[in-house]
Each structure stands twice: as structure tokens, then as C-alpha cells.
Amino acid sequence: MEPSPSHSATPPLPSKESLIKRYKPIWRLLLIFNLALGGYMFAKSRKKNMTMEDRGDAKTGLEESKAAVKYPFAPTATIPFVEEPLIPIVATKPVKVQEPIPEDQQRELFKWILEEKRKIKPKNPEEKKRIDEEKAILKQFIRAKSIPKL
Structure with a gap:
């Protein structure tokens, strides 16, 4: 078929x-x-x-x-209208003044930062030098009798 x-x-x-x-x-x-x-x-x-x-x-x-x-002394010349851009008014909050951190907490913080700096593995001699300088500054703050206020 x-x-x-x-x-x-x-x-x-x-x-x-x-x-x-x-x-x-x-x-x-x-x-x-x-x-x-x-x-x-x-x-x-x-x-x-x-x-x-x-x-x-x-x-x-x-x-x-x-x-x-x-108003006989009014000027007859028209003043061109210049549209000024609108500036948004932002409500600013008053700045909160934080209480200063006590010296013992600052020393603990500096010790923690020093430990973290010791854990860092420098990649080149410049970075190692920079880290050593930062560690020396931290050691000075830890050993100092009083810590400077910022």
C-alpha cells in the first residue's frame, strides 16, 4: 500500500x-x-x-x-527669574561624645594588636620593616606609664 x-x-x-x-x-x-x-x-x-x-x-x-x-520710585525694568537648585535640608543628629577608654583597657587592646602583628607573615623586606616599626610603637605604648589621650 x-x-x-x-x-x-x-x-x-x-x-x-x-x-x-x-x-x-x-x-x-x-x-x-x-x-x-x-x-x-x-x-x-x-x-x-x-x-x-x-x-x-x-x-x-x-x-x-x-x-x-x-510706588513712584519703583523700577519698571523686570528682573529675570533665576531658578536656584534646591538643596535638601538634612537634619543632623548631635554628635555623641564617647567616654574615654580606661588605660588598662587601652593596654589590653595594644597587647592584642601586638599579638595580631606578630601573626602576620610579611611578603617582602619593606613590609617586614613597616610591621617591625608598628610593633615597636605598640611596645612603647604598653610599657609607658601613661598612655596619651587622643
Whole structure:
């Protein structure tokens, strides 16, 4: 038995339509949305520029004449409005003054730091020299009768 042409194993052919034609409504929607967004942004910036130009002490002729009667020495020239950047006001907390650490605790701390410095393995002679200098300073603080206040 031969297979009938309707039961053939060939996959269906992809449509000859291009992707642009297939997704035409989506393309149109994207284009309209982008144009609307651009128009909105353009109008908003233009409105902002116009309101900045309109600010100031510009008056109409009638208002200007009334102002001249009330204030005969008032300048008639308008002062351009310069918008200053807003600086946020940050509430600062008062600084807590810590109690000084007692000398015996400072000595214990210096001893601990000295032990940690002794555990460090230097990688080069400069680092070894620096660590030795730091250890010498720590030993001086530990042996001193009084520790300087910072």
C-alpha cells in the first residue's frame, strides 16, 4: 500500500508573509505610542520653558500704571527669574561624645594588636620593616606609664 498524499510526512510550509506584515498591528501600536510619548515630552519641555519666561515681575499696562502711582520710585525694568537648585535640608543628629577608654583597657587592646602583628607573615623586606616599626610603637605604648589621650 502506498501512502496517500494527505498523510505525507512533510511539515507545513511557513507562510510567505513577512514578519512586518504579520505583526502590522503591533508595529502600528508601537509607532503611535512612541509618537505620543515624544509629543508629550516636547510639549512638557516647551510648557516648562514658557512658564520660566513668564515668571518675574512682568505686569500689564494697567497694572504698571497703578504700580507707578503707588510706588513712584519703583523700577519698571523686570528682573529675570533665576531658578536656584534646591538643596535638601538634612537634619543632623548631635554628635555623641564617647567616654574615654580606661588605660588598662587601652593596654589590653595594644597587647592584642601586638599579638595580631606578630601573626602576620610579611611578603617582602619593606613590609617586614613597616610591621617591625608598628610593633615597636605598640611596645612603647604598653610599657609607658601613661598612655596619651587622643
